[in-house]
Amino acid sequence: MSLASGITSFLRSLVLPARPDPARSRRIAEVRLVVSAVVVLTVFTAIATRVLLLSTQEANARTAGIALPGAERGQILDRNGRLLATNLPITVLHADPSEIMDPQAAARILAPLLARHDETSLLRLLTKNTRYVELDRKLTPARHKDILRLGIPGVYFRNSQLRSYPSGKLAAHILGQVDKDNKGLAGLEKSLDARLAAGENIQLALDAGVQAIVAREIASQMEIFEAIGGAGVMLDIATGEVIAMVSLPDYNPNHFAKIADDARFNRATLGLYEMGSTFKVLNTAIALQAGTTTLETRYEVSKPLRVARHTIRDFHMHDWKLSVPEILVLSSNIGSARMAAEIGAETQKAFLRRMGLFDKPQLEIPEVARPLVPRSWRKSEIATISYGHGIAVSPLHLASAMSAASGNGMWIEPTLLRRHPAEHPVETKIFSEETTRAVRSMMRLVVKHPDG
Incomplete structure (x- = not known):
């Protein structure tokens, strides 16, 4: 072959590569398909394993009474499924004072929108040497929108839960109450705090209807005899379940700050009397x-x-x-x-x-x-x-x-649980x-x- 024809063949091979071997191309495609399948399967397995692990951890946490981040507090129900304690969604308004550029101006325009604070108390909060101050826990949707429109730097919103007792005073001494962070302070809310915080619902032996009747009758007798207090307990003798347990005076756990010490005292279980x-x-x-x-x-x-x-x-x-x-x-x-x-x-x-x-x-x-x-x-x-x-x-x-x-x-042994x-x-x-x-x-x- 002459030098010229050799160079021509070499240049043609660069511009027009030789046609690939069909059998070799098929093998390469098969290898690529297998590799792709292995990669997809590996990723899917990793995701499935992670989901399963998280589910198991959540189940174990609930069983062990460990509160998971963002877990909604469990509900408390009577023996017939009537709600005695539940949660309501709320919007919490808070601020980072270090980010407030003009605290005085912020206090002036925020004060008319907040029932809890006047301008002076608000300014005191907005000038604190801290990164977090709470301004309002029960922000209505309308107020939320109004404050959002103000666009004040350093003022934030977060979603939270408010513990609610739909029946008010009914069984207050049994249920107890929580603080503003939903931490149990008394009653079942305190003793079963870990289980409730983990999201577990608790069913009681209590019959809310019977509880209401017992409370009404004791209140009637207190009025007749001008008594300062009264208590009553009804048990199922076959199971030891507490069907009703009343202590009067009682209180509304929805209004935590207004509970008097005398009303807080549980005469049915703490009061000791010569019978x-x-x-x-x-x-x-x-x-x-x-x-x-x-x-x-x-x-x-x-x-x-x-x-x-x-x-x-x-x-x-x-x-x-x-x-x-x-x-x-x-x-x-x-x-x-x-x-x-x-x-x-x-x-x-x-x-x-x-x-x-x-x-x-x-x-x-x-x-x-x-x-x-x-x-x-x-x-x-x-x-x-x-x-x-x-x-x-x-x-x-x-x-x-x-x-x-x-x-x-x-x-x-008596029990409050069903x-x-x-x-x-x-x-x-x-x-x-x-x-x-x-x-x-x-x-x-x-x-x-x-x-x-």
Whole structure:
């Protein structure tokens, strides 16, 4: 080949490359397709793994009661699904004073739009040596728009949640309340704060309708007797669930700053009182169960009873021996004390302890109290405790003990939370069916008898 033809062939190969081999091109395309598929599959797997990991972390966080960033606080519902505590979206107005170029001008034009502040208080906030000051937590959409139009540098908005209690005062002592940052301060909002903050909804054993009725009736009796306070507890004796629990006076948790100390006090669980003649029901049940008396046994009550340095009297003296049902119906302190003397200190203490009357309840709110019991258990204490003096318990304690003595004989730790149908509460057998049946019959006599 001549030099000229060789150069010509070389130049042609540069301008017009040789036709590629079809088989080789097909192999290259197949390799590219496989590589592309592997890349897409890898990316998809990475995304799916990340989503699954985040979902698992969120589920674990909810289970462990860990608040996730931006998680909406869980709702609280009654046993029928009625909303008792929920959240409302709000707009929070805040500012960074270091970015406010003219605080005086900003205060002057903002003040007419903010109900919480006048120009002076606003200027004080806008000149603080800090990067964050809150100006308003409940900004209406109209005010939001008006302030936005002002375009003040350093003034910002953020979305937040306001805790709301749709039923107002209803079950306030059970629900409790939160602070402005939705941190639980009292009641279930405090004790279950971690679970609620993680977004878990809580269903209560409480029946809102029954709660309202109990509150209304207690308020009515307080008015009649000019009482300064009242409390009531209703339990399901089969499960220990609290169906209603009222303490009056109460408060509206929607108005946190206006709650008086007296209204904040939960008389149903924190208040300790000498329960008086209601303890005669427990005393009678203990005596029957211990076998120290029978329904036919009669006791001398015609004269005051001297026990150590105490003289025990009845409000109305009776000149005949009273049977056990008559002692309960006629509310005889003397008869109850004589029954208790036969029971004895150790047996009396053992029964009261098993009914939870020595211990702080394991209820799901922090506002619970431990009963006040005698340091020494002498004959005088045995006698006075039989008719509810010398020992102070809360209304919840009394309701729980009564449910064992007059119900199915089982003592169950009370709970504010709805039990799952398959859940079996821990039960302590205290009274036989024969004893509880007799107690119920006598309690019916108390309300039916003219002198009961």
